[in-house]
Amino acid sequence: MAGVIARRARKQRVFRWTVLTVLGVFFVLPLIAMVEFSTRDSTTWPALVDWPELSERYPALAEGITSSLSQAALTALLMLFLLVPTAVWVRLRLPRLRRVIEFLCLLPLTIPAIVLVVGLAPVYAWVTYFFGGSSLTLVFAYTILVLPYAYRAIDAGLSAIDVRTLAEAARSLGAGWGTVMWRVVLPNIRSAVLSAAFLTVALVLGEFTIASLLNRTNLQVAINFLGKSSATMSVAVSLTALLLAFVLLLLLSLLGGRRRSATAVAPAAPAAPAASVASKEPAA
Amino acid sequence: MAEVVAAVPQRVAKRPRLRGITALLGTVPFFAYVTIFLIIPTLVVVLGAFAGNEGGVSLDSVKALGNSYILDAFGRSIAxxxxxxxxxxxxxxxxxxxxxxxxxxxxxxxxxTAAAGVLAQFGGVTLAFAFLATIGLSGFVTVWLQDTFSINLYENGVWLFELPGLTLVYTYFQIPLMVIVFLPALDGIRPQWREATESLGGTTWQYWTRVAGPLLAPAFLGSALLLFANSFSAYATAAALVSQGSPLVPLQIRGALTSEVLLGQQNVGKAMALGMVVVVSVVMTLYTLLQKRTSKWLG
Known part of the structure; x- marks a missing residue:
């Protein structure tokens, strides 16, 4: 019996390393190729880290970078202002509405971004009328796009704590609803809020569909545009954007891992960022 | 007892109802926002697909889905x-x-697992450029193969910008996504099941075909469906790679949105969008059903 088990373990080890090597090559090769490709022209990387030079040589790219960063920050803020108070409020006062909220938040998963654009076009005619054609107006659409992921992160965070007891305790000590939200609930779901914000930033930085079809600019639109004139530069920016997303999502998974080990009682605690991103259209 | 119960709520009945209404006020911002930016766009697509060009109800746009170029796009997208x-x-x-x-x-x-979480997210323009740098016409691998082995990747034409190339590029985010969604199911397989098979004299082959295989089948099928929906709704990667023609449904929709629309075809884009939603909804419903079965068997 011991021999059988040892033989199986050896077979499994061989199988494991074969699969890992073959797929590892497939996954690492494009990354290496990006490094090689972007270093063919030695002026590419120095230009990328030199902001004044970059905005002079590639004004569209610089504009794309700044709009993407502001879009990411604003979307994260809007998402939190919209979602956290509503989720807490529904848990405390309207538990029957929870299903409805959950359904609405997860709805964007079944509506591809390209379909959403078709429906958003007339809505954005009004948005342009009221707010102008700035690329920052994309924040409205992006908040809908990130709703499923943000909702799941925040809902998991709220499930891990006893919101009702905390709120009742605070209220009985004379706290107003504002204090309950800001000083009692929010600090308790800090890491859930943080992961929702991280996911939002990662998704917004990778968004292309809506921006390009509503004729607004962001990082991905700029990269795509740049690809037509300067392939090296666009690959270098792609690599940078990818590394940034890498760091963000790795931080997120570390955050999730730490939280899970810290609060072993929370079963629904973020099933890793990975799981909450699972059914997502890849950075569409 | 019943009287008491009935009497007590009567006295306070008014206040909870009033409080219920004020409680509802707290959700107004959320519902208003979602209505404007999610419900209305969805209705625009659904109703637009059934609207005539001069108003009123009409099936013209939906019937236009039967045009061969649209059917071909759906066929290619699905393939x-x-x-x-x-x-x-x-x-x-x-x-x-x-x-x-x-x-x-x-x-x-x-x-x-962490890398899979990141790579499943990796898509769109960035991914397209990664593959252009790898197996594009002057890409790293293309040049290397040509120089070292004098193998020309594109001897029979440039396939990177067509369906075979798109399939290869899509695989790059599909494999990591599969790892993420399938791993929990595999974790649900208990070693005792294998031991039980062996103590009853079963071979490895029998274990996989009679025990583990059937148990994992719903999870595998469900995950595959999720992957299908994932690539069916992907737009950015294809948009960045394919610059000529519109072989896929999302690219056809782009054409309907951006180019001068033919007279009498204003709502065909909406009909195609509705078609996409129908396909994705059917696939996701099946996925949810299979997911339930999986959590029952392997939860």
Whole structure:
């Protein structure tokens, strides 16, 4: 019996390393190729880290970078202002509405971004009328796009704590609803809020569909545009954007891992960022 | 007792109802926002698909879906999604199994899962450029193969910008997604089941075909469906790679949105969008059903 088990373990080890090597090559090769490709022209990387030079040589790219960063920050803020108070409020006062909220938040998963654009076009005619054609107006659409992921992160965070007891305790000590939200609930779901914000930033930085079809600019639109004139530069920016997303999502998974080990009682605690991103259209 | 119960709520009945209404006020911002930016766009698509060009109800746009160029686009989209989902599912399942046989809390498993989480997100323009740098006409691998082995990747034409190329590129995010969604199911397989098979005289082949295979089938099928929906709704990668023609449905919709629309065809884009929603909804419903079965068997 011991021999059988040892033989199986050896077979499994061989199988494991074969699969890992073959797929590892497939996954690492494009990354290496990006490094090689972007270093063919030695002026590419120095230009990328030199902001004044970059905005002079590639004004569209610089504009794309700044709009993407502001879009990411604003979307994260809007998402939190919209979602956290509503989720807490529904848990405390309207538990029957929870299903409805959950359904609405997860709805964007079944509506591809390209379909959403078709429906958003007339809505954005009004948005342009009221707010102008700035690329920052994309924040409205992006908040809908990130709703499923943000909702799941925040809902998991709220499930891990006893919101009702905390709120009742605070209220009985004379706290107003504002204090309950800001000083009692929010600090308790800090890491859930943080992961929702991280996911939002990662998704917004990778968004292309809506921006390009509503004729607004962001990082991905700029990269795509740049690809037509300067392939090296666009690959270098792609690599940078990818590394940034890498760091963000790795931080997120570390955050999730730490939280899970810290609060072993929370079963629904973020099933890793990975799981909450699972059914997502890849950075569409 | 019944009287008491009935009497007590009567006295306070008014206040809870009033409080219920004020409580509802707290959700107004959320519902207003979602109505404007999610419900209305959805209705625009659904109603627009059935609207006539001069108002009123009409089936013209939906009937236009029967045009051969639209049917072809749907066919190609479905074929691309099915093949990339199948390849992604098989390779992803193999990778997930390789991870399960490793130490549960080992470095290998943690690193690969984290990387899969990131790579499943990796798509769109960035991914298109990554592959252009790899197997584009002057890409790293293309040049290397040409110089070292004088193999020309594109002897029979440039396939990177067509369906075979798109399938390869899509696999890059499908495999990691499969790892993420299939791993929990594989973790649900208990070693006792294998031991039980063996103590009853079963071989490895019998274990996989009679025990583990059937148990994992719903999870595998469900994950494959999720992968299908994932690539079916992907737009950015294809948009960045394909610059000529509109072989896929999302690219056809782009054409309907951006170009001068033919007279009498204003709502065809909406009809195609509705078609996409129908396909994705059917696939996702099946996925949810299979997911329920999976959690019952392997939960």
């Amino acid at each position: 691309l999604s099915a093949i990339s989902a199948l390849v992604g599912a098989v390779l992803g399942a193999l990778l997930a199994y390789a991870l399960v046989t490793a130490k549960p809390d080992g470095v290998l498993r943690r690193v690969v």
